[in-house]
Amino acid sequence: MVAFTIERENFGNFLSSFGRDLADIIIDAKQGNISASVAKSTHYIYRKIDCGVEATGKLYITDIPKLKSFLGTVKSKDLSINQEGKTGTLHIKCGKASLQLPTSSYIESQKRVALMKKGIDDAKSSMWRMWFHSPLTHHARLNSEELKPVTGFKKVLGDKYACKTDFDADGSEFVVRGGKTETGKMFVRANLTQVEAPMSSARSAFDKWLPELLNNLPKGEVEIHTANESVLIVEQASTDFLMIVIDQEYEED
Numbered sequence: 001m002v003a004f005t006i007e008r009e010n011f012g013n014f015l016s017s018f019g020r021d022l023a024d025i026i027i028d029a030k031q032g033n034i035s036a037s038v039a040k041s042t043h044y045i046y047r048k049i050d051c052g053v054e055a056t057g058k059l060y061i062t063d064i065p066k067l068k069s070f071l072g073t074v075k076s077k078d079l080s081i082n083q084e085g086k087t088g089t090l091h092i093k094c095g096k097a098s099l100q101l102p103t104s105s106y107i108e109s110q111k112r113v114a115l116m117k118k119g120i121d122d123a124k125s126s127m128w129r130m131w132f133h134s135p136l137t138h139h140a141r142l143n144s145e146e147l148k149p150v151t152g153f154k155k156v157l158g159d160k161y162a163c164k165t166d167f168d169a170d171g172s173e174f175v176v177r178g179g180k181t182e183t184g185k186m187f188v189r190a191n192l193t194q195v196e197a198p199m200s201s202a203r204s205a206f207d208k209w210l211p212e213l214l215n216n217l218p219k220g221e222v223e224i225h226t227a228n229e230s231v232l233i234v235e236q237a238s239t240d241f242l243m244i245v246i247d248q249e250y251e252e253d
Contacts, residue, residue, distance in 0.1 A: 003081065005081075006079055014036075024063070025064060027058065029059060032050060070097075140224055147215075162207055164205050165232060168192075176211075203229065
């Protein structure tokens with residue numbers, strides 16, 4: 001059996017931080033905290049949050065939308081969550097309200113996690129200098145709050161737009177831009193510190209899901225690792241946060 005108690009708002013934010021369209025997840029409850037990883041064709045995210053854990057183990061959630069709907073209807077501060085075995089019923093209690101959800105041992109968001117973790121272990125061993133045999137050449141730190149305006153891309157540019165990033169080592173800036181020349185572009189810039197790069201710039205292409213992912217970064221300083229036409233890795237060692245965004249084929253605007 002796994003059981004833990006956590007503030008309702010914190011748990012809702014924890015689930016939302018993996019992406020808006022996440023349907024299922026496995027949560028690992030250890031002494032004093034819970035953590036989870038998700039991996040998709042577009043990205044990988046690992047997060048951890050402190051809470052009161054009564055019984056350690058893995059908790060399986062197969063209907064996150066329904067669970068989040070429940071969290072939006074209750075008002076008490078704390079949640080009590082427990083489950084008996086990977087296919088056992090999920091029990092969530094908040095004040096006098098409770099929810100029971102059936103579960104399954106098959107979790108879609110975990111299909112690629114093992115492969116990604118293998119690449120992550122190797123990349124960490126190289127001090128983030130390699131990613132699946134490709135060099136990571138550009139490294140720096142930035143304040144994640146400076147990237148928050150990327151959430152305005154959809155409002156300004158509409159539903160159909162691509163995103164690109166530019167690591168400007170000479171100007172000590174990390175630039176995220178969306179849109180195209182013929183329809184308009186929007187730019188968000190963040191200052192870089194502790195820059196390490198053998199060449200002046202590195203650029204990569206992503207899709208419209210990049211702003212949502214960047215909006216879910218933890219507050220404060222984060223480290224970024226990338227290369228020309230490569231993945232974007234964002235890490236915050238103090239919270240054990242890790243996000244890897246998979247690049248797309250780069251095409252000129």
